[in-house]
C-alpha cells in the first residue's frame with residue numbers, strides 16, 4: 001500500500017508529531033484512516049497523506065466526485081492532462097476512463113505512448129461523448145479558454161458535468177498573464193510555470209482566474225458552475241487555493 005518513497009519518509013513521523021505538523025484523519029482517496037503530514041508551509045503541494053502521498057486538491061476533487069456525482073464510477077469519463085494519485089484513483093475505479101494529453105506536433109485524435117492526443121481548444125471527440133470531464137490544474141494554462149470551455153460543453157452529454165480544480169483568486173477579477181499574438185506568446189506579466197507530468201519545462205500560466213470565472217464559463221459555454229471550498233483537517237483538506245468547481249450541462253448548449 002505504501003510506496004517506496006513514502007516508506008523512506010516514515011522515520012520522520014516522530015519529528016512531525018513533536019512539531020505538530022501531523023494529524024490523523026480519513027483520506028478520501030485511500031478511503032481509510034491515515035495521517036496527514038505537513039512537509040512545508042505551502043500546504044497545497046506539501047500537506048501529504050502518508051499512505052497515498054496525495055495533496056489536498058486531489059483529495060478535494062475526489063470528495064466532490066463522491067458527493068456531487070455519486071454514480072461517477074459507472075460514467076464515461078474524459079480526463080485531460082491527467083497526473084498524480086487522484087487520476088490513478090479515478091482510472092482504477094471506472095471502466096470508461098479516457099485520458100488525453102496535448103502533445104505538440106502530434107495529430108489530434110492519434111496516440112502517443114498509448115495516450116490519445118487532444119487539444120482542449122479543438123477536440124476531435126463527437127458531440128456528447130462523455131458524462132464527465134475532469135481537469136486538475138489545467139485551465140490556468142490554456143491560451144483560449146473560450147474555446148476550451150465551449151469544447152468541454154460540446155463533448156459533454158446533457159446532464160453531464162466538468163469537475164475541475166484551478167487556482168482561484170477570490171476577491172479580484174481574472175488576470176491574463178500571457179496570451180497568443182501574431183508574434184507568438186505575448187507576456188503581460190513575468191512568466192510563471194507549473195509542473196507538467198509530460199514536459200520538464202513545465203506549463204506556462206496564462207490566467208489567474210478570479211471572481212468572474214463562473215460568469216465567463218457560462219458566457220462561453222452555457223455551463224452552470226458551482227464552487228466548493230474546504231477546510232477540514234480530518235480529511236486532509238487544508239491548503240491555499242483549495243477550490244473545486246463543477247460546471248453542469250443542464251440543457252443542450254451545443
Ligand SMILES: [Zn+2]
Nearest residue numbers: 027030049052
Ligand atoms: Zn491517502
